[in-house]
Amino acid sequence: MSKSLGMSADQVSAQNLKFSVLAMIGIFVFMFLFKKYHPLQIINRCIMIFCVFLPFLPLCIENIGTSSVVLSFIQFMTYFLAFSVFAVEMACFQHLPITKRFTVLATTFGCASAVGYTVVSFSLIPLTNYLGSYALWVIYILLVVALNWAVNYVKKLEIKKGRYYSYPNERSMLDSRSMEEVGNNESAEEKELRSV
Numbered sequence: 043m044s045k046s047l048g049m050s051a052d053q054v055s056a057q058n059l060k061f062s063v064l065a066m067i068g069i070f071v072f073m074f075l076f077k078k079y080h081p082l083q084i085i086n087r088c089i090m091i092f093c094v095f096l097p098f099l100p101l102c103i104e105n106i107g108t109s110s111v112v113l114s115f116i117q118f119m120t121y122f123l124a125f126s127v128f129a130v131e132m133a134c135f136q137h138l139p140i141t142k143r144f145t146v147l148a149t150t151f152g153c154a155s156a157v158g159y160t161v162v163s164f165s166l167i168p169l170t171n172y173l174g175s176y177a178l179w180v181i182y183i184l185l186v187v188a189l190n191w192a193v194n195y196v197k198k199l200e201i202k203k204g205r206y207y208s209y210p211n212e213r214s215m216l217d218s219r220s221m222e223e224v225g226n227n228e229s230a231e232e233k234e235l236r237s238v
Contacts, residue, residue, distance in 0.1 A: 047106060047113070057110055061117045065125075068118065072125045080209035082197050085126040089190055095119045096182055100175035120182075123189060137199050 049057070075084055102116050138146055162181060169177035200206035 053110075057113060060110065060114055064114060064118055065121060068122075068125045069128075072128070077210060080200070080206060081126070082193055082200060082206065085123075085189075085193055088123055088126040089186060089193070092119070092122055092182075093186060095122075096179065096186070099178055099182070103175045103178070123185070127189070134196055136205075137196070137203075 072084065099116070099120070102112065106112050106116070135143060135147070166177060166181065169180055173180070197206060
């Protein structure tokens with residue numbers, strides 16, 4: 043920000059503080075929404091909102107000027123998908139066996155982070171030299187496609203387990219189903235003893 047926007051060190055620190063506060067507010071809003079709506083529904087809406095913003099991203103970056111409001115908006119929108127991904131990760135964790143959860147998650151996140159940071163680091167500078175601000179389209183389109191693919195896969199798993207349409211009451215639905223199964227598995231003698 044100091045080179046491209048001509049901001050001083052104090053202005054950069056103040057801008058980063060503003061964005062940190064804005065990010066925390068965004069995370070709290072999403073936490074409230076996750077209590078009412080399924081995280082996969084929220085992230086699908088976030089992907090749609092981000093796809094509407096994405097065509098205008100290079101234009102916004104090229105015309106920032108010295109406005110900290112526009113810069114905060116751009117920072118918030120580029121970080122927008124990350125707010126909703128936290129809950130999707132939790133939905134994914136439920137489908138992994140507890141004995142393998144740590145190993146699988148640590149390996150997956152380690153490899154994904156290494157590949158992601160490497161690809162962005164080594165491709166963004168040449169793409170920016172060739173395409174300018176439009177190089178962000180390449181990175182974000184790949185991100186949105188991969189995220190949408192992952193969300194649809196987890197959605198299929200959630201529907202298969204019966205958690206997607208009964209959210210946020212899936213625990214009570216699962217408990218009532220397990221109680222019905224226990225009731226159906228009782229022998230005739232146990233039912234007679236309970237009725238007496």
